[in-house]
Amino acid sequence: MSETIPDTAQPRATDEPGPAKRRRNAQRRRIFAAAVQLYEENGGEAGGGLDKTTVEAIAERSDISVRTFFRYFQSKSDAIYVDLPAAMEDHRHLINEDGVFGVPFDPTACRVGRERD
Numbered sequence: 001m002s003e004t005i006p007d008t009a010q011p012r013a014t015d016e017p018g019p020a021k022r023r024r025n026a027q028r029r030r031i032f033a034a035a036v037q038l039y040e041e042n043g044g045e046a047g048g049g050l051d052k053t054t055v056e057a058i059a060e061r062s063d064i065s066v067r068t069f070f071r072y073f074q075s076k077s078d079a080i081y082v083d084l085p086a087a088m089e090d091h092r093h094l095i096n097e098d099g100v101f102g103v104p105f106d107p108t109a110c111r112v113g114r115e116r117d
Helices: 021-040 055-064 066-072 076-081 084-098
Strands: none
Touching: 021 055, 021 066, 021 076, 055 066, 055 076
């Protein structure tokens, strides 16, 4: 007797993140947006915005605790200047989806170092 597995139990066919990952990514984007907004409000690069923007203010604007802020970012500079993990994820996605210059990515074509004669 053969049983079928309900569709809800099937693994996702795509690389779509699950609900927890989507919530985490959304929270990270909210914190990043709040940090950049506060930085600009505090004068940006020319006006000393980095020094005037505090982790506490970013956390308050994001409606999270300071401790939660540090679960997402290592420092306020990371939150203001670059969201590196998100940028790397976007980069990985672009390479896997679109390839490089329209050519699908082939990891077997990559070599590290050179072979010696």
